[in-house]
Amino acid sequence: MTNLLMFDFDGVLVDSRDFMVEVIISACKSVGCDTINTPVEVLELFSVNVYEGLASHGLSPPERAAVLAAVTAASQSGARSIAPVAGMPAALRRLAAAHPLHIISSNSAAFVRHYLRAHHLEDCFAAILGGDSDDSKTRKIRATVAATAGFNRAFYIGDTAGDILEGREAGIETVAVDWGWHSREKISTAEPDFIVSTPAELERLLGSVGA
16 A cells, blocks of 8 residues: 655755755845855754744845745756756655655755756655745645545655654654754754664665564
8 A cells, every 4th residue: 555755855855954954044134134054054944844944033024035045046957956856766766666655845846846857756746845835844744644545554755854843743654864954863853753864774774664
């Protein structure tokens, strides 16, 4: 029986941390935020929902939307410098042959779709829900679960403490990967159901649970 597999994008599928940290710092400066200046400060935004993290620095909803737009524009121009996580493309193709795959991301759906198409991965995913459709991953996860029929168990796969907290709030099982934006120690504080260290380990877990 199939499992419903929902993936974060940045950090889980693509090795984007260093690139995106600089982009986010620049985007925050563009809206007048001068309290997000270092990689540590950027990564701390993702200890919760990133929009809540930005709000904690005083950014208004229009300013947060402007940051997303600036991040999207910079990502599109620098997409060639962002590599897929080694081993993930092959793992995704094999998982997609047996399970419905979705992307739930804070990045824009248009950019994610463009990137997947460029790497011949777009057909692996039934749907992509980005930050431009809803700033809550919890709501997007719940909507995906409600719209999907015939699965056994549902999982959200993320690389930050915020990802795991939102997946748990949505009432589904969570899988943390320790190769992304947050360290294994940091992401463990969110109490994921599973933690994996390689795409091969992730594939074995998702392909076997509930089978």
